[in-house]
Amino acid sequence: MSTELRVEKVSKSFPGVNALNEVNLTLKGGSVHALLGENGAGKSTLIKIITGVYRADSGSLKTNGEEKFFESPVEATHAGIAVVHQERNLIPEFSIEENITLHNPPTRLGIVDQSERTRMAKEALQTLGFEIDLQERVKNLSVAQMQLVEIAKALVTHAKIILLDEPTASITNAETVKLFKVIKNLKDSGSAILFVSHKLEEVYEICDTVTVLRDGESILQSQPLENYKQSEVVDAMVGRHLTDRKVELREVNRNVMPVLELVDVQTALGHEKISFSLYPGEILGMYGLVGAGRSELARSVLGLHKITSGEVKLNGQVVHIKTLRDALHIHHIGYVTENRKEEGLFLTFPVRKNISITVLSRILQKLGIISFQKEDAISSKYVERLGIKVVDNNQLAGTLSGGNQQKVSVAKWLAAETNILIIDEPTVGVDVRTKASFHELIIELANTGLSIILISSDLPEMITIADRILVMRDYELVDNIHNIKDYPTISRAVMTAIHPV
Amino acid sequence: MNFKLFFKHRATELSLTIIFVVGFALLVATSGGVLLTRQSLQGFLTYLAVPIVIGMAQMVVLAIGQMNLAVGAMGGVSAAIMAVLMADHHLPIWLALLIGFLSATAVGAINGALVVITQLNGFIITLGTMTILLGFQYRLVRTFTVDSYPKSLPDFGNKNILGFPLILVIAFVTSVLLSLFFSRTVTGRQVLATGGNHIAARLSGISNGRSVFIAHTLSGSLVGIAAIITISSLPGINRSIGGDWMLASFAAPIIGGVLMAGGTVAVFGTVVAAGVVRLVDIARAQYSLDPSIVSLTVGIVVLSTVALSEWRRRSSQRALEGKKDAK
Numbered sequence: 001m002s003t004e005l006r007v008e009k010v011s012k013s014f015p016g017v018n019a020l021n022e023v024n025l026t027l028k029g030g031s032v033h034a035l036l037g038e039n040g041a042g043k044s045t046l047i048k049i050i051t052g053v054y055r056a057d058s059g060s061l062k063t064n065g066e067e068k069f070f071e072s073p074v075e076a077t078h079a080g081i082a083v084v085h086q087e088r089n090l091i092p093e094f095s096i097e098e099n100i101t102l103h104n105p106p107t108r109l110g111i112v113d114q115s116e117r118t119r120m121a122k123e124a125l126q127t128l129g130f131e132i133d134l135q136e137r138v139k140n141l142s143v144a145q146m147q148l149v150e151i152a153k154a155l156v157t158h159a160k161i162i163l164l165d166e167p168t169a170s171i172t173n174a175e176t177v178k179l180f181k182v183i184k185n186l187k188d189s190g191s192a193i194l195f196v197s198h199k200l201e202e203v204y205e206i207c208d209t210v211t212v213l214r215d216g217e218s219i220l221q222s223q224p225l226e227n228y229k230q231s232e233v234v235d236a237m238v239g240r241h242l243t244d245r246k247v248e249l250r251e252v253n254r255n256v257m258p259v260l261e262l263v264d265v266q267t268a269l270g271h272e273k274i275s276f277s278l279y280p281g282e283i284l285g286m287y288g289l290v291g292a293g294r295s296e297l298a299r300s301v302l303g304l305h306k307i308t309s310g311e312v313k314l315n316g317q318v319v320h321i322k323t324l325r326d327a328l329h330i331h332h333i334g335y336v337t338e339n340r341k342e343e344g345l346f347l348t349f350p351v352r353k354n355i356s357i358t359v360l361s362r363i364l365q366k367l368g369i370i371s372f373q374k375e376d377a378i379s380s381k382y383v384e385r386l387g388i389k390v391v392d393n394n395q396l397a398g399t400l401s402g403g404n405q406q407k408v409s410v411a412k413w414l415a416a417e418t419n420i421l422i423i424d425e426p427t428v429g430v431d432v433r434t435k436a437s438f439h440e441l442i443i444e445l446a447n448t449g450l451s452i453i454l455i456s457s458d459l460p461e462m463i464t465i466a467d468r469i470l471v472m473r474d475y476e477l478v479d480n481i482h483n484i485k486d487y488p489t490i491s492r493a494v495m496t497a498i499h500p501v
Numbered sequence: 502m503n504f505k506l507f508f509k510h511r512a513t514e515l516s517l518t519i520i521f522v523v524g525f526a527l528l529v530a531t532s533g534g535v536l537l538t539r540q541s542l543q544g545f546l547t548y549l550a551v552p553i554v555i556g557m558a559q560m561v562v563l564a565i566g567q568m569n570l571a572v573g574a575m576g577g578v579s580a581a582i583m584a585v586l587m588a589d590h591h592l593p594i595w596l597a598l599l600i601g602f603l604s605a606t607a608v609g610a611i612n613g614a615l616v617v618i619t620q621l622n623g624f625i626i627t628l629g630t631m632t633i634l635l636g637f638q639y640r641l642v643r644t645f646t647v648d649s650y651p652k653s654l655p656d657f658g659n660k661n662i663l664g665f666p667l668i669l670v671i672a673f674v675t676s677v678l679l680s681l682f683f684s685r686t687v688t689g690r691q692v693l694a695t696g697g698n699h700i701a702a703r704l705s706g707i708s709n710g711r712s713v714f715i716a717h718t719l720s721g722s723l724v725g726i727a728a729i730i731t732i733s734s735l736p737g738i739n740r741s742i743g744g745d746w747m748l749a750s751f752a753a754p755i756i757g758g759v760l761m762a763g764g765t766v767a768v769f770g771t772v773v774a775a776g777v778v779r780l781v782d783i784a785r786a787q788y789s790l791d792p793s794i795v796s797l798t799v800g801i802v803v804l805s806t807v808a809l810s811e812w813r814r815r816s817s818q819r820a821l822e823g824k825k826d827a828k
Contacts, residue, residue: 328706346697348764357705360687370685
């Protein structure tokens with residue numbers, strides 16, 4: 001019997017978010033299947049359900065006719081499913097061959113059989129046409145090399161069902177060519193392959209069938225790819241939804257001195273010729289795929305990475321921002337980070353102390369002692385303004401719900417009263433209601449004159465609130481779109497900039 | 502005022518206070534009131550001062566998520582310097598004590614600077630300085646006991662204020678000031694922020710290097726104060742001074758509710774925990790138990806406290822996860 005994996009009506013919700021809604025997907029032996037969708041459409045969640053990392057709420061999974069959800073990734077491996085996840089799953093201190101055979105190291109009399117291990121790893125790497133010292137520690141490898149080790153790790157299990165989550169995101173063209181050769185070999189030997197990628201050209205080169213996810217629903221279900229033009233696939237990915245949302249065009253006066261201007265900026269991270277201006281009260285969107293270099297650009301402007309050439313001007317003056325401290329206290333630029341729980345919050349602090357941390361020097365009384373009265377006043381003000389649900393200001397931030405934690409970490413930047421606020425992915429992982437209130441808040445802040453750079457991978461969000469959208473690809477700005485807030489027009493313009501046809 | 506929240510946040514301090522009071526009462530009852538005599542009460546309180554202050558010295562480093570293994574060695578050397586300066590070089594008491602205090606502070610500052618410069622963990626750095634200092638302490642006092650210093654020093658150590666030993670009052674005042682430092686000063690808050698989440702701290706414009714340097718320096722100063730207390734309350738200084746400080750310095754803050762991961766201090770908790778440890782000591786003397794009983798008991802209490810707080814943290818985390826995205 002030929003290999004088959006069938007996902008039927010699988011649903012999964014995280015509190016407040018419907019990650020997957022009755023999704024169907026069929027993988028067949030001897031065929032490469034593309035899984036497409038925007039960031040957050042549910043691709044990774046689906047892969048995690050197939051491999052037993054997450055538990056589905058409902059629906060069924062059939063592997064070679066047997067109906068069963070896997071309880072753990074180990075079970076999925078035993079059933080012949082191998083996966084290359086988007087995030088690295090290698091042990092840096094281990095050698096390449098140890099990593100490749102990690103799932104199931106060969107043993108003799110209970111002791112690891114070193115020569116057999118070497119042989120297995122060598123064989124897997126040979127299929128990939130990748131030559132390297134097998135004893136090298138993984139931490140010394142480049143990102144692309146790690147990706148190949150990751151793929152070899154999947155090959156060594158001789159799995160018949162192989163899930164590749166963006167395998168080409170960080171490898172070179174030459175390596176991609178080799179990888180595609182391997183995929184074709186695997187396909188010819190009867191394996192079923194799932195291929196997730198944002199690069200449509202690659203998808204058309206290697207895939208036979210396609211499933212498109214949008215907001216957790218399968219819009220195209222296991223269709224032959226040759227029946228669809230690239231533009232039709234893009235339409236399926238972005239959809240024409242959310243048109244009922246009220247969007248207003250904002251007036252931004254661009255005949256004044258920009259508050260922030262970048263001229264031909266080049267960074268140590270590889271940004272080339274970045275030029276743009278941010279005007280008072282403007283919401284400037286920065287869109288791009290994960291890895292396009294948006295957060296990295298923001299962090300470079302803030303002094304976290306080196307700017308190697310070009311000029312950064314604040315209100316017309318050329319500045320050299322060396323540390324975040326200077327960015328905040330001298331230049332009044334705030335940065336609301338993407339990983340707000342990990343990078344934006346002091347879990348062991350009460351809400352009050354979390355909010356005041358950026359303004360401590362402004363709330364002192366005699367002898368440099370912090371005034372609890374002023375601290376309470378300032379934190380209450382923002383708790384109220386953002387509608388943060390707390391018992392009182394002394395509640396520990398670690399005991400708040402996710403959405404409220406997000407708000408607390410934003411509150412400290414509002415308290416800092418900056419002139420420019422860079423907001424990175426404001427609504428990742430927040431529910432619909434909180435999302436809408438965040439959008440209102442951002443617009444309200446801009447209306448009071450704050451200039452905002454909004455980094456987001458959520459296209460509907462971008463089109464709803466940004467005044468202009470900068471599109472970034474591979475560390476370059478590829479387009480600067482005046483957002484007329486008409487979803488079909490703008491989404492098409494953005495997608496065309498990202499995936500030039 | 503929200504009392505439920507207050508009790509929840511102060512759970513550790515409250516239960517420790519109850520344990521202390523009950524334990525004290527038990528000891529008084531079973532000893533037939535001997536513990537309440539002026540002399541034994543004086544002894545109990547006098548020897549409580551050092552555990553409190555070295556607990557604080559460890560606490561400020563735990564606040565940034567690091568450890569200071571050199572607390573004992575720093576104290577030993579600092580006390581030895583004071584003793585030798587007075588006995589062999591006949592320096593005035595105040596000057597000898599000041600120099601000893603400043604040396605402890607300087608070693609703390611060196612620890613902090615090394616951590617910042619090398620980017621190594623404080624554990625490794627202080628392990629190194631500890632070893633160096635132990636050698637130095639031996640060179641200073643060899644196998645002798647230095648005790649030929651002016652009589653006015655032990656007099657100072659035996660002074661009472663309103664019925665409390667002066668040195669215990671010093672320990673209490675130090676604790677109160679430290680508590681104020683962490684809750685009411687910009688620098689104290691920034692040090693805690695570094696310990697709580699160094700990335701968030703950096704993004705909030707805080708210099709983590711400065712926080713680390715300050716925490717280690719402050720730890721050194723507190724050890725210096727502990728050394729002053731020691732030399733004025735003990736009959737003499739030898740190479741064993743400070744030898745039993747390390748476990749004690751960790752025990753008080755950890756039992757008192759300070760997180761190993763950093764970002765918290767618990768001054769009151771640490772003081773009460775030092776009192777509880779002291780009670781175990783008293784109980785040993787009272788019932789002539791083997792000294793190993795004390796180490797055993799303190800060790801078990803430390804382990805179970807850490808296990809309990811970790812379990813509490815996880816269960817509250819799980820309760821929270823239930824409401825949130827599993828990612």
